[in-house]
Amino acid sequence: MKKTLATFIFGALVGVPAGAFLWYAFSPLLFDEVVVESLTEAEVVASGTFRDADRAHQGQGIATLVALPGGGHEIQLSEFQVTNGPDLEVWLSAHPDPASSSDVADNPWVGLGQLKGNIGDQAYSVPADVNIADFQSVVIWCEQFGVLFSPAALSPPS
Incomplete structure (x- = not known):
C-alpha cells in the first residue's frame, strides 16, 4: 500500500507539471486565432x-x-x-x-x-x-x- 501511494505521489509531482508544460507548449497548435482588422490605406x-x-x-x-x-x-x-x-x-x-x-x-x-x-x-x-x-x-x-x-x-x- 505504501509503495502504491509513493508511486501515485511521485507520478502526480512529475506528471502534473510535465502535463501543464506540454499543454502550454503544444496546445496552440490545436487552435487557430483568427483576427480581422480593417487595414488603413496608406x-x-x-x-x-x-x-x-x-x-x-x-x-x-x-x-x-x-x-x-x-x-x-x-x-x-x-x-x-x-x-x-x-x-x-x-x-x-x-x-x-x-x-x-x-x-x-x-x-x-x-x-x-x-x-x-x-x-x-x-x-x-x-x-x-x-x-x-x-x-x-x-x-x-x-x-x-x-x-x-x-x-x-x-x-x-x-
Whole structure:
C-alpha cells in the first residue's frame, strides 16, 4: 500500500507539471486565432512575402510597412497565416532576409507586440523613435523558445 501511494505521489509531482508544460507548449497548435482588422490605406514604404522558417514553422501572406497619413508607420499583415505557437510576437529585424533563429537573434530587432492572431489581417504600430531605415525584414518570433516562425524580407515598391 505504501509503495502504491509513493508511486501515485511521485507520478502526480512529475506528471502534473510535465502535463501543464506540454499543454502550454503544444496546445496552440490545436487552435487557430483568427483576427480581422480593417487595414488603413496608406503610402507603401516596403513590403515582403512571409515564407516558412522550416517544416514545423510555416507562414504565408504579405507584410507591408506603411507611412500613415497622420504621421508614423505601421506594419500591416494581410492574407496572413502562420503556424500557431506560444508567445508569438511581431518583430522588425535588421537582417535583410533571415533564414534561421540566429539570423534574427544576432542582429538588432525591435518588438512591435504580441501577435494578435495566427490568421487574418492585422496591424502593428512602429514606435516613433524607431528609424525604419535600420530594419529590413518582419519576423514572427516565439519569444518563449527563441525560435523564428516566419520571416518576410522587405523591399521598396517597384
